[in-house]
Amino acid sequence: MLDVCLLGTGGMMPLPGRHLTALLLRHQGHSILVDCGEGTQVAIRKYAWSMHSIDCICFTHVHGDHVAGISGLLSSMGTEGRTEPVHIIGPAQIEPVISHLCIVVAVPFDVIFHTVDEGTFDFFGVTITPFPVNHNITCYGYRFDIDRLPVFLPDRAKALGIPVQEWSKLQKGESVRVGLKKFTPDQVRGPSRRGISLVYSTDTRPCRSLEDAAYDVDLLVTEGIYGDPDKAQSAKEKKHMTAQEAALLAKNAGARESWLTHYSPSFRNQRDYVRDIAAINPTVRFARDGDRKTILFDDQEEE
Incomplete structure (x- = not known):
């Protein structure tokens, strides 16, 4: 199974009651953090998840609202006694950016950098597949798979x-x-079984790479920066995706469930657009800070 916690739903700047977008995944006692904007460690504490179990951090891109919290997080992990290495995955610029951000803090463990061009990654049974998306700087989404x-x-x-x-x-x-x-194993096995899959992608226009990556996933977490159709042109110019565009993309991809996140600071009236989004795709909803879910294998039941 895969435990999921959306630490925040904000884009660009944190607001009272809305942390910056970050996602925490947990599988077999290990955790993966995706993006780490300002105050991410506060959100982790607020929702009673653990920093100590974070073994891997994936970054979509190097804009400040996605990376500025990393120095404080790594420092706090060290203060809490972590000695094991932390792996960081991101675009080519990620190592120099994080190295500069961490120059004023003590990090008493190894940080091992990987660039997305290395392909896929396997950490404690989770396969991580980066894919390019369409933003105004180099940006990636991530697909997470647990095979069965x-x-x-x-x-x-x-x-x-x-x-x-x-x-x-x-x-x-x-x-x-x-x-x-x-x-060989195939001589004593039954038919293949569906695993668990999740896609996380923010800061992008609708694009084929995201739609393909999200095909038939259990959960798609993606941005719906605006709900007001009058702001669609602004989304295009800034290389973001409106809630309506995200709902249509999720429908085309056949995602089983989708959460919208990474809202503009001006977008606070999500309730006004719930019916509009449901009319496009009833499996999509506006996520809120702290939303959690446990994704089980198809034939598992909650205990």
Whole structure:
């Protein structure tokens, strides 16, 4: 399963009651933070999530409302006793930007930088796939996938004469040898099963790369910077996406559920546009600071 917490829904500047957009994901006791604007660590504390478990931080781009909170966050993680490395993924400019932001703080652990052109990343069972989007500077969205192995079929393993002590290897995806015969995992597995997927992308115009990445995802978190149709031209000029455009993109992508975020400081009347958005795509809603969700595998149930 994947636990999700939207730490803030604001864009450009924090407001009373609205933190800057950042997302925290948790899987098997490890966490991934996506973007870290000013005050992100305050939001983490406010919603009672842990900074100590953050092993990876993904940055979409280097505008201040997405990166300015990193120095305080890393410093606080060190103060709380962290010694393990933290991995940071982002565009090519991310290392010099963060290095300069952290010049006045003490960070007592290693920070390992990765650029998005390295391809996909795998951290504690979560596959992270960056993809380019259409903003006024280099910017990326991220897709997060948790794969699920097919069901192991013990009756089939017995019929093939595979000793029980070898089953665990097959369940992990390893091949085994019994005498002169080699057995592969696909010989003792059922059909493939759907995993868990999430896409996060802000600061972009509607674009094919985002729509493709969001295909059939469990949750799409993306921006709806304005609700007022009269501001659509402003969104185009600033390379952002309106709530209506985001709802249509989510519909075209077939996302199972979508949260809108990264609101302009002037956009405070989301309730006025709920019906408009529902008419375009009923699976889309205006998110609020602190929204949480646990995404389960299809055949799992909440305990």
